[in-house]
Amino acid sequence: QKEVEQNSGPLSVPEGAIASLNCTYSDRGSQSFFWYRQYSGKSPELIMSIYSNGDKEDGRFTAQLNKASQYVSLLIRDSQPSDSATYLCAVNMGEYGNKLVFGAGTILRVKS
Amino acid sequence: ETGVTQTPRHLVMGMTNKKSLKCEQHLGHNAMYWYKQSAKKPLELMFVYNFKEQTENNSVPSRFSPECPNSSHLFLHLHTLQPEDSALYLCASSPPFGEQYFGPGTRLTVT
Numbered sequence: 395q396k397e398v399e400q401n402s403g404p405l406s407v408p409e410g411a412i413a414s415l416n417c418t419y420s421d422r423g424s425q426s427f428f429w430y431r432q433y434s435g436k437s438p439e440l441i442m443s444i445y446s447n448g449d450k451e452d453g454r455f456t457a458q459l460n461k462a463s464q465y466v467s468l469l470i471r472d473s474q475p476s477d478s479a480t481y482l483c484a485v486n487m488g489e490y491g492n493k494l495v496f497g498a499g500t501i502l503r504v505k506s
Numbered sequence: 507e508t509g510v511t512q513t514p515r516h517l518v519m520g521m522t523n524k525k526s527l528k529c530e531q532h533l534g535h536n537a538m539y540w541y542k543q544s545a546k547k548p549l550e551l552m553f554v555y556n557f558k559e560q561t562e563n564n565s566v567p568s569r570f571s572p573e574c575p576n577s578s579h580l581f582l583h584l585h586t587l588q589p590e591d592s593a594l595y596l597c598a599s600s601p602p603f604g605e606q607y608f609g610p611g612t613r614l615t616v617t
Contacts, residue, residue: 437608496549
């Protein structure tokens with residue numbers, strides 16, 4: 395069965411620190427990877443996508459992908475209390491390129 | 507309206523009722539999806555439609571019946587549901603091979 399694994403947390407970091415969220419996946423053929431943020435009671439919000447090995451930066455967020463190790467991570471710099479949410483890793487495992495498999499999510503708490 | 511909209515936002519139904527969830531996307535996408543999110547469980551893909559054609563049914567019970575009349579609209583028809591079907595039902599859309607954007611969801615309670 396194709397799977398995406400995340401540490402459920404909670405991950406607690408002080409305000410201003412770097413939060414590091416990790417994800418591993420089972421399908422070696424996956425080509426696209428996504429990070430979503432979900433606040434309690436709300437729907438998932440896309441924050442980053444990454445398709446190639448290496449780093450991709452967008453503001454305070456950096457996604458990192460290592461296909462050989464089947465590993466994708468999200469770094470949040472200068473963490474703010476408003477970043478407190480559940481972060482979902484999603485990996486595209488469909489032959490038509492649109493079947494996302496989600497991890498269970500990591501709860502992030504940023505303490506002021 | 508912008509993005510992906512869903513109605514109703516909340517629904518309470520008995521096990522013998524029939525109801526429908528509606529999703530509409532205003533993004534010009536060609537693919538639409540239904541997901542189920544239960545407490546303490548990962549998001550589960552239910553159905554995928556590409557250009558109005560169903561391309562994925564993730565072993566969903568027949569009491570859930572999807573309908574996609576065009577690339578902008580998606581319905582989920584519900585009948586004789588069970589209490590364990592209570593969950594947040596999310597609709598999403600995407601361009602081909604692209605990023606998926608979610609609607610706000612319908613919180614369903616089956617009594």
